[in-house]
Amino acid sequence: MFGAGGGTSSYKEIEETNLIVLWGSNARNAHPIFFHHLLKGIDNGAKMYAVDPRRTSSAKFADTWLGLNLGSDVALANGIGREIIAAGLVNEAFVAHSSQGFDEYKESVEKYTLEYTSQLTGLPPEAIQELAHDYATAETAQILWTLGITEHHNAVDNVLALCNLALLTGHIGKWGSGLVPLRGQNNVQGGGDMGALPNKLPGFQNVNDDAARGKFEAKYGVQLNPEPGLHLTLMFEAMERGEIKAAYVLGENPADSEADILHARKLLEGLDLLVVQDIFMTRTAELADVVLPASVAWAESDGTATSSERRVQRIRAAVPPPGEARHDIDILFDLAKRMGHDWGTPDPEQLWDELRDLSPMHQGMSWERLEQTGGLQWPCPSLDHPGSPFLHGWLYEDDLGGRDPAPFSPVVAQGPKEELTDEFPLRLTTGRALDSYNTGVQSGGFNSPIRYGDALDMHPADAERLGLADGDQALVSSPRGSVEMRIRIDSSLVEGLTFTTFHFPDLVDANVLTSDAWDKKSGTAEFKAASIRVEPLVAARG
């Protein structure tokens, strides 16, 4: 919407903001040190709303928790937008100067009255109204989210609905206000920055932009395909159609992490060639024809990682890789050589300088400056540029920095793809535990005293109705498959909603259950909303 894929704000800003809206994020568990900054904000007087179907450990710090129906995020955002307009609280100067498409947006949210939004979200109208008024009237306000927004079949719509609110109120492009997606992995931001997206070159330059692509073609002396490639979900669909016959997987474990996992495994098994470069013998590696043992990036090699506040920081080797494991770039250089391209001797700093030549937003970040400053925030276009604490300040410039006004993007509320039925009457959503990480291959290495394993968390009333007690084993089924799970009673859930982590696929294959519905715009699967049935396993009792 604003032309760059990164969180708009610095961590320091949330310490000084007036209003915090944490939406679909359990940062207390998933981003604990960011949450320290957020807590400083609360200590400094900020008001906090938590919008989440679950009353998470983050939500417990909020002034108000809005426990909306799973997947009703667009409805809530549109309802907030409509209320801001109806109450005359739009930042009219900002909308007139910096945005376009307001009238269409206004029309699109007209039907989301407080009553209708309340119906869709299950929230009291007063709570929606209070959030709308607080957000519109705060001097500075941030909306922050994670996968509770983006792991839905309408993920991009969810994000756009939140962006619309920032445009209505001007809570973007100034210190303390912003839109902040918190990144789940240490370099998921950096991966996107480096062009590991099907439609982007490094520095968010479009592959179909002739001038940008031409720069890369001139540098490397080859023609590049101007057509965007496939994202992960489309790759699996292409495998199904037999159009992709080989895959080279680096540091990813899709045979455990994909939604509707049984289907994904079958597709990986059906490939002519599967190469896996990893530090573990993961389930994906077990399926591979060739396994290339790699080193631990953050502890055994030199390079950079880019954080959720767009801060590029150095990673450094502290220990050598074990046995025959090698650095990722060494493996890639050798592969290139086998294919007839001698790239010389790999050197992280040289590679970084090569990137700086091609990506204007990284130009000013010399290795030396990264060492001296403790990290720089992009864009940093020249050596004398201090880096950018927040993005989109141009929205407040007289000439908008020569750009077009930012567009409103009307979006329509849709619930989760998979509807509740008599056969599958309970909602299942997923998330992270504090002490574990993704499919557990890393976090499984230490003995955490607070680890309880993957259980199905359930409201006491649901458990009682099903005749289940805390610790009972149950058979949990979705339209895709069944797994046995331990039941954990959790009164912080609402009735009808169940929750599980997905950190122990060897014990509980939770992604057997998750929905393979995915967002056509982002390629993200709807891990956050499946429909399930739970049946007691009598044999396991007593």
Next chain:
Amino acid sequence: MTNTMNSPETEVAVSISVDGQAVSVPEGSTILDACTAAGIDTPTICYGPNLTPVNACRVCVVELEGSRTLVPSCSREVEPDMVVQTDSDRVKHSRKMVLEFLGSGVDLSQADDLNAWSEHYGADPNRYGPDAETMNEPVKIEDDLYIRDYDKCVLCYKCVSACGDDAQHTFAISMTGRGFGARIATEFDGVLPDSACVYCGNCVAVCPTNALQFKTEFDLRQAANWRPEDQSVTTTICSYCGVGCNLELHTQDERIVKVTSPDDHSVTWGNLCIKGRFGWQYVHGDSDGD
């Protein structure tokens, strides 16, 4: 948080005299900051650059002209034209007594900084005799992540502050009891895994005496194989989420033995979570996790 390291954008300089030397520091700085700026080293125990001063230990006191009592340099903000002495007989005597009293009843064998200061000021904790000796409590080992050795605790409050509203906001530990019975405890003095503790280890990171100690360090010390002189520290970035926490990997014999974070970095201010602090073991292929 009184964060003197993160100086405000609009800096007004304040000039004071330290040991006859003129020093200029930004408004809002402490006398301790001014001493540091003047190149004067100051002993501290309960002070942490990432913690709000609690004025518990009194070892950093200095003489301030016009003040009846010695003042704690870690919390007293500079005012224009202050005249400060850090090495007067009164200051030296006070610091020596603090170190002596603490050392008489507490096991400071692993508090290298304090021992160096004791030597500097001629403090002799042994002169109070065996009656002042430690309680000889067994070390509390309740999990694989960190241990609690109450014989080494000087009640400086730093762990309480780090667990509480200076950083973690978990409030798993607090001061309990009075006088000689005073100690840091979990709720109802229960075992750690049953407490509110989330094992971030931020209390361990700020402990000045090793009363709180990472289990890896404890085990190596037990095996007489903890060799700081053979260790190196490498700063890198944690891989467990996208916040970008700086990790200091302490390595010995090409193995990670401890993880800390720089207390002057704007992302972490020295703090980490359980994954960043303890989740490194897979690097060495140790998989005794389940």
